[in-house]
Amino acid sequence: MAMDHGDPLAAVPGPRTGPVVVDPIWHVRADQLVSRLQTLGCGRKAPAAGQIFPDFVLPDWRGRLTSLADMCRDGPVVLSFHRGLWCPWCRAELDSWQDAWPDLRQSGCRLVVVTPETGALAAAMAARVGEAAHVLCDVDFGVSTALGLTYFMGHDLMRAYTEDGLDLVLHYGAASGILPIPATFVIEVGRRVRFAHVDIDFRRRADPAAVLAALRL
Numbered sequence: 223m224a225m226d227h228g229d230p231l232a233a234v235p236g237p238r239t240g241p242v243v244v245d246p247i248w249h250v251r252a253d254q255l256v257s258r259l260q261t262l263g264c265g266r267k268a269p270a271a272g273q274i275f276p277d278f279v280l281p282d283w284r285g286r287l288t289s290l291a292d293m294c295r296d297g298p299v300v301l302s303f304h305r306g307l308w309c310p311w312c313r314a315e316l317d318s319w320q321d322a323w324p325d326l327r328q329s330g331c332r333l334v335v336v337t338p339e340t341g342a343l344a345a346a347m348a349a350r351v352g353e354a355a356h357v358l359c360d361v362d363f364g365v366s367t368a369l370g371l372t373y374f375m376g377h378d379l380m381r382a383y384t385e386d387g388l389d390l391v392l393h394y395g396a397a398s399g400i401l402p403i404p405a406t407f408v409i410e411v412g413r414r415v416r417f418a419h420v421d422i423d424f425r426r427r428a429d430p431a432a433v434l435a436a437l438r439l
Contacts, residue, residue: 251382252425259373259422265403267370268420275301275413278365280336280358283344288358294409298331298416300433301407303360303371305424306339306393307347312404315427316351322430323354329437331408336360338394338402362395366402371420374399408436 259265269275279289293299302319304312319326319333326333333355337347340359348357366372375383380399383390390397406428408417417436419428 249425251379252423255375255379256423258376262373264373265370265405265420265422268403268405269369269407269415269418271415271418273415275407275409275415276369277413278368280360280365283340283348283357283359288356290409290413293332293334293356294411294413297411298329298437299409300326300331300333300437301336301409302334302355302428303336303366303402303405304347305402305404306337307343307350308388308393309424311425311427313350315404316347316355318427318430320351320354322434325434326354326430326437329434331437332356334358336365338363338366340395343393360402363398363400363402367400371403371405372400373403373422375401406433408433 275290277289277291279287281287290299290301300319302315304315307313307316316335319335323333333351334357335347335351335355336358337344338360339347340361344357344359348355351357360366363372376399380390380397390399394400401424403420403422404424404427405418405420407415407419410416416439417433419432421427
């Protein structure tokens, strides 16, 4: 079961909070975006359960290069792709992973969070999750694009974000209009995918309980 976090757009990462009332206009915009992405078939080519996840190399938030093959050599990896700390649904998901961290650690797996943000913003994400996750930086959306996990948001949505105070250049280094599709995978030793949650509706995220159930299989 996917989690649906109701939380308004907010450009500045704030303290950990519970769900708040979302401005209905953002649900309308999200529904319009999801309808367009469904028509385009976005996300359908992402890795699925039973497939071998492609290896990749990314820098962590400190700039140290890390490969997926190395990370899942000694045990399973929970790999979670995010839009960044500016996204309230991403913040809510990160908090849910932090809450689930004791059970994840007991299962012997590693939690890896991938964000297109870099520098101080990636460091802020690492500080938010603490020891619960290894934070990697997908610079210019290279890995997420190769995996079929990106899309162009459209000029209308770009303008709406700007009018609401979100500076995409600050967060991504360029106003390309590209966003990642939030996705979560459980990857076994040998890089076989045991569990995959890919949803073009960024309001719905993988439930840690479902991930933990997959780890117990």
